[in-house]
Amino acid sequence: MGDYIVSARKYRPVTFDSVVGQQHITTTLKNSIRNNQLAQAFLFCGPRGVGKTTCARILARTINCTNLTPDTEACGQCESCISFNNANSMNIFELDAASNNGVEAMRSLIDEVRIPPQAGRYKVYIIDEVHMLSAAAFNAFLKTLEEPPAYAKFILATTEKHKVLPTILSRCQVFDFKRIGIDDIVQHLARVAQQEQVSYEEEALRLIARKADGGLRDALSTFDQLVSFTSGNLTYARCAETLNVLDHEYYLRLVESFRANDISSALLLYEEILGRGFDGQRFLTGLSEHLRNLMVSLDPATHRLLEVSEGVASRLGEQAAACGLPRLLQWLDIASDYEYRYRDAGNKRLFVEVALMKMAAG
Secondary structure, eight states: OOOOOHHHHHHHSSSSGOOOOHHHHHHHHHHHHHTTTSEEEEEOOOOOOSSSSHHHHHHHHHOSSSSOOOTOOOSSHHHHHHHHHTTOOSEEEEEEEOOOOSHHHHHHHHHHTOOOSSSSSEEEEEEETGSSHHHHHHHHHHHHHHHHTTTEEEEEEEOGGGGGGGHHHSSSSSOOOOOOHHHHHHHHHHHHHHTTTTTHHHHHHHHHHHHHHTTTHHHHHHHHHHHHTTTTTEHHHHHHHTTOOHHHHHHHHHHHHHHTHHHHHHHHHHHHHHHHTOOOHHHHHHHHHHHHHHHHHSSGGGGGGGGOOOHHHHHHHHHHHHHHHHHHHHHHHHHHHHHHGGGGGSSHHHHHHHHHHHHHHH
């Protein structure tokens, strides 16, 4: 049995063009390399799992490549690229500030910076979770960051930019990574699924992408988990069951009971949802989102705001047209109000049931 490699590592981008959803950053970095306008220090900040460390490694690899492609990508074949790919490069150093946050670790790094590279053009220091450094470590690092040797480049990465000292921020070029869009995650998951010969439904991949909340690493971890559970057949129903999410069907049925003024059906459906282990807060949040999607479906100009498959979008459009704007606004007002007040409710089940009765009676 061969060693299993998780998808987040196996399909980690190795070129700027393969980075998902951060074109505004990769284009800027490539232009800086092409125009020989590299800063001494970079700060990559943004949510977890969106490509900060990946871009740091790609940048380190590219600026040391001796045979760049016309598109400003590392060649992958020169001595520097090969040593990087084999994880034995003497020019690229990574420090995890979460576990090496003291002043001694920083002094060791500063001493190391003084030694010029034996081969290659730059020595690159990648410091992950830089906000975890102690105040003393920050201060020890400050002078080196301000006046580093020409051959030294620093790439700092953090999920909490506000915790980095202003004196550090002012000495770095700051790049803000954004959450990756659902469509970008779905397209990447589809490529991985095809490579791994996994059959899938697009709506299942969309469900994984929504669950990941903009983090590609989380999406790939969930993908691996579901591939194991479903034996390589990712259907929407199986994925929704495994991830324990309320799918569109429940909310579509619920709105139909509102349209028919059928209080009994609405209450019985909520009983079924509670039986699956969902709490009222999560249910009300999902209901508000569904009603919002119905309102967005009413106007073709806002269809692009829907983050669902074409099949689900079509059903939402049909239901929205049948309900009409006034009723949707009324229901959304009730759902949002009860969602906001849910935490303070005494009898939470009765509280949600009253909301459903109001909507079904209207």
